[in-house]
């Protein structure tokens with residue numbers, strides 16, 4: 001409940017609800033809106049549409065900024081290196097480790113090769129990812145949002161470029177306000193040109209997962225790639241340019257569904273970015289006391305320097321309490337720690353902590369750290385269960401599959417010698433990378449003979465061969481001699497397919513239909 | 518009705534001056550993006566008028582500068598499809614039927630192509646599954662009136678049966694009853710004999726009499742024991758597979774008035790490669806010899 005209430009705190013509205021509960025409210029530093037009436041009036045005057053207030057995040061250094069740089073480098077490295085990894089699959093399949101081969105209808109992931117009918121592996125991977133995300137969120141809040149989400153990574157990257165070219169926060173604000181000039185134009189051009197190059201590199205790398213990377217790259221640069229390849233490069237480049245260059249935090253706040261329901265994973269013992277309200281308030285500018293006494297006696301530690309707000313990539317004030325917009329990046333922690341060091345107060349006025357601990361600290365109690373809780377255990381167990389199912393699925397994945405389609409028109413045929421014949425279209429899926437022979441036999445229909453188009457006559461078993469990594473189709477006839485009649489009009493039968501080397505096999509049930517006797 | 522145009526306090530927009538029961542209509546301007554998109558579509562339409570067929574006239578329409586037509590488009594894609602098939606179609610045209618049936622590649626192509634030719638041309642009579650119906654032979658079984666080898670099937674498709682083509686397959690069974698070759702009693706007896714060929718007669722005396730009639734009148738074509746003669750288009754009478762029906766009344770009717778189903782000579786309508794594909798397809802339905 002607390003989360004939901006906190007999330008409703010509208011940005012721009014200055015109603016400072018904050019975390020309710022045990023955390024001490026600061027004094028009325030915004031007295032004009034303290035009465036319910038004034039808040040209401042404020043809300044009524046608020047337009048339905050508020051245009052974006054441009055955020056100019058200030059650079060910061062510190063532990064969380066370093067982690068964020070490291071994650072940025074790691075994510076980009078994965079993105080750009082992954083399509084170049086090779087994996088030997090023999091001469092009948094591509095040797096790209098991670099490849100989604102749409103025309104060939106295969107997805108390759110290192111040792112795993114997924115056929116279209118096996119998309120449940122993909123579902124499994126997505127379910128795993130979801131539970132992993134739930135677990136991480138229940139433990140540490142929005143670390144995904146703050147450190148690993150592509151939107152965060154690319155926005156960070158674009159901001160870095162922006163800072164190199166246009167300078168830090170203040171320089172950028174000045175540049176925005178400055179009248180048009182050659183210098184401004186040059187900087188803007190340089191920035192957008194770099195952004196566009198980055199966007200194209202992003203879009204270009206994206207399609208490398210869908211084709212042979214070296215070939216595709218050469219084709220892209222020599223103009224020989226297909227129109228659809230250029231289209232997708234353009235599409236992803238455009239979205240990168242718009243989302244990382246312009247939309248930025250608005251994606252997190254307005255477009256992304258994840259912030260809307262992440263509160264369901266969080267509880268008061270999850271680690272989130274919090275402001276130590278009880279210690280920071282009442283805040284105030286630092287001023288030397290005339291008597292030379294400790295300037296912090298009788299007031300809070302927050303010197304109201306605004307460093308935390310200035311550095312926040314989503315432009316919010318963490319001192320207002322938990323907010324939907326906060327992506328949990330921890331940059332405000334770094335900013336505040338630097339300030340605390342300077343003014344000689346203890347660090348961690350803003351810190352990763354749990355709401356429970358904040359309450360405890362406020363009351364002078366001891367913080368407790370409990371990572372093992374009902375919900376984290378639940379997510380972990382689900383993670384293990386789904387992971388095990390996946391593992392079993394992968395290990396037991398058969399390299400051969402059999403599908404059988406019965407001819408329905410006609411249902412059966414009576415032959416000259418009085419025997420009855422049914423026809424089936426049999427598909428043999430050879431998932432190995434070698435040509436293989438399989439033996440097809442029939443169960444549950446004594447006396448029946450098998451034959452096929454292109455084969456040589458009836459027998460009790462057929463040899464079907466399939467090319468490497470291909471589906472082979474055969475038209476197979478099952479003939480029941482006159483006299484060997486079936487009990488019912490429709491008899492359940494089972495085709496059995498066994499690899500010639502005897503290791504893999506597949507079965508498929510179907511029916512045999514004979515006219516009523 | 519417009520009364521007074523005033524400024525709305527909340528939005529800062531003028532009203533239109535329309536008022537219904539105290540509800541005033543705001544004169545909100547169209548969003549810019551919408552307006553410009555609208556103008557752009559107008560420009561687009563103008564360009565379209567010039568480039569593409571657009572305006573109807575009394576005897577046709579404006580052709581457009583590009584000369585684009587839908588008909589042209591489809592013939593282009595048809596030509597493309599034909600060009601893509603050409604290598605296979607040419608190989609089919611050059612290969613013998615046996616070679617096509619033996620090569621997996623060619624056979625698969627021929628069966629796929631034959632299936633579509635069949636669906637368009639043959640299915641109306643023989644049925645989508647080629648199982649036939651009364652008067653139209655089942656092509657899935659192994660009972661063939663004019664023979665079930667690749668060559669037999671090819672000739673049948675090529676020249677057809679009882680049509681005006683000079684090479685048409687012709688066979689005419691006498692109208693034994695209508696032309697008074699046999700009397701009613703003899704027809705009844707011979708029908709009983711035919712029933713006995715598929716072990717369905719209970720009247721031994723009639724069968725015995727019918728056997729004599731059969732050997733004198735029918736055996737020349739249907740051969741001894743009624744096994745049929747594909748050379749002459751004489752169906753087997755022993756297989757218990759019937760084109761018009763095998764019950765006694767139908768047999769009597771067939772013997773009395775004869776039957777004369779016809780089939781077109783497809784060489785007049787389909788090219789050689791397509792007929793070959795069709796042949797391989799029909800042969801592979803299951804009954805080919």
Ligand code: SF4
Nearest residue numbers: 302303305306308336
């Ligand atoms: S950075 Fe720290 S001291 Fe400065 S305003 Fe933010 S919370 Fe207060």
Ligand code: SF4
Nearest residue numbers: 312326327329330332
């Ligand atoms: S409030 Fe702090 S943790 Fe939240 S988004 Fe802003 S800088 Fe990051």
